[in-house]
Amino acid sequence: MNALVRPSLPRGLYVLCDDTLRPELSLREKAAGLLAGGARVVQLRMKRTPLREALVAAREVVAACRRAGAVCLVNDRVDLALLSGAHGVHVGEEDLPAEEARALLGPEGLVGVTVRGLEDARAALAAGADYVGLGPVFGTTTKQVPAPVLGLGGFAAVVRASPLPVVGIGGVKLENIADLAATGAHGGAVASDALLAEDIAERVRRLSAAFDRGAQGASLVGGDA
Numbered sequence: 001m002n003a004l005v006r007p008s009l010p011r012g013l014y015v016l017c018d019d020t021l022r023p024e025l026s027l028r029e030k031a032a033g034l035l036a037g038g039a040r041v042v043q044l045r046m047k048r049t050p051l052r053e054a055l056v057a058a059r060e061v062v063a064a065c066r067r068a069g070a071v072c073l074v075n076d077r078v079d080l081a082l083l084s085g086a087h088g089v090h091v092g093e094e095d096l097p098a099e100e101a102r103a104l105l106g107p108e109g110l111v112g113v114t115v116r117g118l119e120d121a122r123a124a125l126a127a128g129a130d131y132v133g134l135g136p137v138f139g140t141t142t143k144q145v146p147a148p149v150l151g152l153g154g155f156a157a158v159v160r161a162s163p164l165p166v167v168g169i170g171g172v173k174l175e176n177i178a179d180l181a182a183t184g185a186h187g188g189a190v191a192s193d194a195l196l197a198e199d200i201a202e203r204v205r206r207l208s209a210a211f212d213r214g215a216q217g218a219s220l221v222g223g224d225a
């Protein structure tokens, strides 16, 4: 990691720069659109990119995020996160365990962990994670997730009790991100609704503003986490 002190995960919209969506655009082009829209947290999710190309892409996207003052997390791969100077990594059940990701990254790196419920969130804390990605909140076609859709009520129940900040993922869109934020979620992770937009930057601006509006409502009624 380049940073000496671990950054905290900014609250709000969390975007996925994903190689399975809009294959006609390079990851660098997608990242440019996301960052032009003011994205503050970018996860580089590479499922199809060969490893050596992934390393080049990671270095480019991390550099672009750092220039823009955004936090960049690499999905799945701690090695790529370290080699690219990313702020951290996001790991799930098919990736390195969170403890090992933390051990490799050291105290300066952010570690996000996929969870399906409260028990997982408690385990993620014990493993040294900084935040949890909880989902699928809504239905999604971007990933076949081996878990039932939580719905907003199921999601909110975990948010209320989670010992770690919760980022909601799965089917998060402009039409529901304010409601997600109103649960007290720390973030809303969006892939397709941002990347499939004709104007990615404009969509990111609108998603981000909608999250902030929803979070503001939550804090006014004392639901701020």
Ligand SMILES: Cc1ncc(COP(=O)(O)OP(=O)(O)O)c(N)n1
Binding pocket: 043, 045, 075, 076, 090, 091, 092, 093, 094, 095, 112, 113, 114, 115, 132, 133, 134, 135, 143, 167, 169, 189
């Ligand atoms: C913020 C966030 N939450 C959850 C996930 C899912 O991670 P994982 O379960 O490892 O699945 P893949 O994304 O690797 O297919 C995520 N990427 N980001």
Ligand SMILES: Cc1ncsc1CCOP(=O)(O)O
Binding pocket: 135, 136, 139, 140, 141, 142, 143, 145, 169, 170, 171, 172, 189, 190, 191, 192, 193
């Ligand atoms: C990676 C991942 N994990 C759970 S749902 C999902 C995909 C989210 O994509 P979208 O925002 O297009 O539903």
Ligand SMILES: [Mg+2]
Binding pocket: 075, 076, 090, 091, 092, 093, 094, 095
């Ligand atoms: Mg993964």
